[in-house]
Every structure is written in structure tokens, then in C-alpha cells.
Amino acid sequence: MATNDSSVPKLPMKEIPGDYGVPFLGAMKDRYDFHYNQGTDDFFRCRMKKYESTVFRTNVPPGPFNARNSKVVVLVDAISFRILFDNSQVDKENRFEGTFMSSPSFNGGYKVCAFLDTTNSKHSVLKGLILSTLTRLHDKFILIFTNSITPMFTSLEKELSEKGTSYFNPLSDNLSFDFIFRLFCEGKNPIDTSVGTNGPKIVDKWVFFQLAPLISLGLKFIPNFLEDLVLHTFPLPYFLVKRDHQKLYNAFYNSMKDILDEAEKFGVKRDEACHNFVFLAGFNLYGDLKVFYPSLIKWIGTSGPNLHNQLVKEIRTAVKEAGGVITFSAIEKMPLVKSVVYETLRMDPPVAFQCAKARKNIIISNHDSSFLIKKDELIFGYQPLATKDPKVFKNAEDFIPDRFVGDGEKLLRYVYWSNGEETDDPTVNDKQCPGKDLIVLLGRLLVVEFFLRYDTFEIEFGKLLLGSKVTFKSITKATS
Ligand code: HEM
Numbered sequence: 001m002a003t004n005d006s007s008v009p010k011l012p013m014k015e016i017p018g019d020y021g022v023p024f025l026g027a028m029k030d031r032y033d034f035h036y037n038q039g040t041d042d043f044f045r046c047r048m049k050k051y052e053s054t055v056f057r058t059n060v061p062p063g064p065f066n067a068r069n070s071k072v073v074v075l076v077d078a079i080s081f082r083i084l085f086d087n088s089q090v091d092k093e094n095r096f097e098g099t100f101m102s103s104p105s106f107n108g109g110y111k112v113c114a115f116l117d118t119t120n121s122k123h124s125v126l127k128g129l130i131l132s133t134l135t136r137l138h139d140k141f142i143l144i145f146t147n148s149i150t151p152m153f154t155s156l157e158k159e160l161s162e163k164g165t166s167y168f169n170p171l172s173d174n175l176s177f178d179f180i181f182r183l184f185c186e187g188k189n190p191i192d193t194s195v196g197t198n199g200p201k202i203v204d205k206w207v208f209f210q211l212a213p214l215i216s217l218g219l220k221f222i223p224n225f226l227e228d229l230v231l232h233t234f235p236l237p238y239f240l241v242k243r244d245h246q247k248l249y250n251a252f253y254n255s256m257k258d259i260l261d262e263a264e265k266f267g268v269k270r271d272e273a274c275h276n277f278v279f280l281a282g283f284n285l286y287g288d289l290k291v292f293y294p295s296l297i298k299w300i301g302t303s304g305p306n307l308h309n310q311l312v313k314e315i316r317t318a319v320k321e322a323g324g325v326i327t328f329s330a331i332e333k334m335p336l337v338k339s340v341v342y343e344t345l346r347m348d349p350p351v352a353f354q355c356a357k358a359r360k361n362i363i364i365s366n367h368d369s370s371f372l373i374k375k376d377e378l379i380f381g382y383q384p385l386a387t388k389d390p391k392v393f394k395n396a397e398d399f400i401p402d403r404f405v406g407d408g409e410k411l412l413r414y415v416y417w418s419n420g421e422e423t424d425d426p427t428v429n430d431k432q433c434p435g436k437d438l439i440v441l442l443g444r445l446l447v448v449e450f451f452l453r454y455d456t457f458e459i460e461f462g463k464l465l466l467g468s469k470v471t472f473k474s475i476t477k478a479t480s
Pocket of ligand 1: 095096113114116127130280289292349350353354418430431433434435436438
């Protein structure tokens with residue numbers, strides 16, 4: 001794992017530029033900039049330009065009264081960002097959502113794995129259970145995904161023929177929920193459980209209540225101050241989603257016997273394990289695919305027929321050589337597909353913020369200077385800028401489909417979507433996402449399944465609360 005050396009400044013020492021303004025008002029001003037005056041991306045870009053530095057001080061949302069401390073040191077280049085992966089130097093307890101943490105009541109009163117620091121003994125137990133479960137389910141990934149995606153294409157074609165367009169996001173949500181439920185719940189169809197067809201809607205609401213302090217709805221008829229008061233100032237209470245969340249929990253609990261039996265062998269109680277897996281399924285997998293899949297289709301769609309043609313050739317040749325079935329080894333013979341998936345994760349990392357507290361005084365470096373971060377200060381990485389660092393990536397703001405093919409693979413160590421370098425593997429001793437390989441596989445599978453059926457397609461896209469909104473305008477069925 002790459003780290004910054006904490007004791008020796010490699011480059012000239014500089015004061016970290018930036019300020020927090022006056023107490024309370026400074027945090028409120030920065031929150032309004034973030035949500036209403038500038039927007040997320042401009043919030044960080046403007047400050048980077050103003051201070052002429054990729055390391056700077058500012059407040060980040062939500063601030064009062066959701067977060068006790070909103071004062072952070074922001075990192076937006078590919079080099080300094082890596083301090084966030086060095087668990088000997090940074091403490092991640094309670095930092096999964098940033099400077100605030102939603103109430104554990106959303107998870108049965110438990111602090112689930114993602115909120116635990118590596119020094120918390122519970123962390124390695126829970127992460128060990130998650131990693132071993134994913135290894136055990138590995139052979140089922142492709143088959144379950146293939147079964148879950150077929151209804152998506154039926155709906156897509158039906159909507160296109162009836163209405164002339166098809167809104168991709170809800171189709172993608174249904175696919176993700178169906179896949180994850182069947183994966184963890186021994187192949188069971190979620191429709192046959194207490195959630196019925198409402199799984200995605202229930203998860204949307206439950207995740208929204210937890211992430212509301214970071215979200216703005218962008219509704220013109222609601223004044224900013226009112227939205228800010230309701231969404232960003234105090235935590236939204238769990239009881240408003242309790243009934244739905246209980247249904248979700250029951251559906252998993254009653255269908256996940258194998259995983260819960262295994263959990264007991266790890267010394268984890270069945271209900272605590274179930275809350276962890278509901279969080280994995282809903283927050284981590286469903287919540288992040290909600291951003292990742294539309295983004296993947298957006299970038300492939302806007303790249304046009306030339307890329308589509310290349311993908312068609314690569315995918316169909318490899319699948320034909322594998323006897324007409326999608327296998328792990330066939331997927332390995334598709335370097336362009338893999339590169340397109342990584343490039344999407346580089347351009348639009350689905351989890352944009354990473355936060356941690358300095359365990360001690362740390363000296364970090366960016367490309368040209370070193371800086372002192374004091375013990376207990378909060379460090380906040382804004383990943384969409386770190387993975388578009390122009391000193392690492394050529395034409396960093398452009399989507400280049402084959403960026404990671406051949407020699408380009410060397411740059412994968414600067415792809416950070418999983419809270420680690422893409423060339424590293426998650427372990428029980430770090431905070432890297434245990435779903436790393438699964439997500440890259442699910443990205444590749446979506447592209448493969450798509451171009452086995454279709455030659456090309458057209459879309460239009462816009463922005464949503466979290467991520468992109470994608471609508472299909474046309475698809476051309478496979479001719480070869
Ligand atoms: C596109 C999909 C995904 C993205 C973008 C993503 C991203 C991340 C990130 C950035 C973190 C670190 C957050 C932090 O502490 O700052 C993380 C942690 C985590 N993710 Fe994922 N993730 C995805 C899918 C998954 C999947 C499929 C699973 C499991 C099935 C998963 C399980 C977890 C867990 C348990 C943690 C906490 C790890 C730890 O405490 O050591 N994630 N993920």
C-alpha cells in the first residue's frame with residue numbers, strides 16, 4: 001500500500017492555505033456554497049483555484065448541528081489523497097459518511113462494518129465474514145446476474161417500442177436489487193417476500209434518510225433556507241422509515257440462513273450479521289450501483305458507434321471462443337471492456353467523499369509541497385478531482401475508453417473508487433471496499449450482456465440527486 005512518509009518532508013514545507021471563517025457562520029456559508037451557490041464540484045474546484053493548492057482548509061457540509069466538527073483539510077490531488085488509505089496514520093471510526101454519522105438505529109442499533117476503524121476488533125471479524133461470504137458466492141455471480149438482467153432488457157425494449165424512450169435508472173435499480181437479493185438469499189426472488197416489488201423504493205427512502213445532510217433536491221418551489229433547515233440541520237428520524245426498513249430486514253433475515261449460520265461460526269449474532277448484510281445490500285451495493293450503472297451507460301452512450309463497434313467485436317469474439325457462454329476466462333479476454341469500466345469509475349467515482357481523523361501529527365505531500373496535518377484534525381478527500389489529477393492522467397477531464405489498455409494498466413494504481421489503489425486487494429486490516437472485484441465484474445457483465453444483444457444505442461442524459469439520469473432513445477439489435 002502506498003503511503004506518505006509521516007516524518008520526513010519530501011518537498012518544501014508549506015502552511016495549509018484556506019480558512020474556516022467565524023464559528024458557526026463560516027460553516028453555514030460553506031454549506032450554502034456547497035448546496036446552493038456553487039454546487040459540489042465547483043465548491044472544491046473554486047477553493048483549489050483560489051488557494052492555488054490541492055491541499056486546503058475549508059468547512060464541509062453538513063456542519064451545524066449534524067456534525068460537531070466541520071473543519072477539514074481537503075485533498076484533491078492523486079498523491080496527497082493516498083494518506084486516507086494508510087490506516088497506521090488515519091482513524092476511520094464513524095467516518096464512513098464524512099464529518100457526520102447517521103444514527104445506528106437505521107441498522108438495528110448496531111454500528112455496521114463500514115463505520116468501524118481498523119483498530120476496533122469488531123472490524124476484522126465483520127469484514128472477515130463479508131470477504132469469506134463473497135468468496136463462497138463467487139461461482140454464482142455470473143449465473144445470478146444473467147438471470148436478473150434478462151427482465152431488464154425485456155422492459156427496455158417494451159418501453160422503447162411503446163413510448164419511443166426508456167428511462168434507464170429505474171430499470172437499473174430493479175436489476176441491482178434483484179441481483180443482490182438473490183445472491184445473499186439463496187436464489188430467492190424478492191417479489192416472493194415481505195418487500196414484494198417495493199425493494200428498490202424502500203432502500204431509496206432508507207438511504208435518503210441517512211444521507212439527507214449531504215443532499216439537495218434542487219426543487220425550484222422549495223426555498224433554499226427551508227430545504228436546508230429540514231434536510232441539513234438535524235438528523236432525520238428513523239421512525240419515519242422504520243416500518244419499511246423492518247420489512248426489508250425481515251425479508252433478508254428469513255431468506256439468508258446460510259450466511260447467518262456462517263456468521264455464528266465467526267462469533268457474530270444472527271441479528272447483527274443480518275443488519276450488516278442489509279447495509280451491504282442496500283447502502284453499499286444497491287446504493288452505489290445506482291450511481292455507477294447510469295454513469296457507465298452514459299459514458300459508453302456518449303462515446304458513440306465507433307466504441308460500440310469495438311466493444312461488439314471484442315465481446316462477441318471472446319464469448320464465441322468460450323463456446324457461446326459468458327465465463328470468467330472469457331471476460332478476462334476483454335481488455336477494452338475492463339478499461340471502459342475503470343475509466344467510468346475514474347471519471348465518476350460513485351462515493352465522492354472520504355474522511356478520516358489524523359491519529360498523530362502527519363506530514364503529507366502533494367506534487368510540489370509538504371504540509372503538516374495535526375493530530376485529531378479531520379482529513380477530507382474529494383475523489384472526483386483526485387482521480388482527474390492532470391499531473392497523473394493525460395486529458396484527465398476526458399473519458400478515454402482505452403486509457404487502461406496495455407501499458408495504460410500502470411495507471412490503475414491511481415484509480416481510487418474502492419478507497420484504495422485499484423492494484424491492491426482489500427483485507428481485514430484495511431478499509432478498502434470488500435466489494436471491489438465484484439463491482440468491477442458487475443460493470444463488465446453489464447457491458448457484455450448489453451453488446452451481446454445490441455450493436456449500438458443512443459441516449460440522452462442529465463443530472464440526478466446522486467449521479468446521472470439516463471434515457472435510452474434507441475437501440476439497434478445485434479446483427480451478427
Ligand atoms: C460501485 C459500488 C461500490 C462503491 C463505489 C463502493 C465504495 C466504497 C468506498 C469508497 C468505501 C470506503 C468508504 C470509507 O470508509 O471512506 C467502501 C467501503 C465498504 N464497502 Fe464498498 N463500494 C461499492 C460496493 C460494495 C459492495 C458490492 C460491497 C459488498 C458486497 C461493499 C461493501 C463495503 C464495506 C463492508 C465497506 C467497509 C469496509 C471496511 O470497513 O473495511 N461495497 N466501499
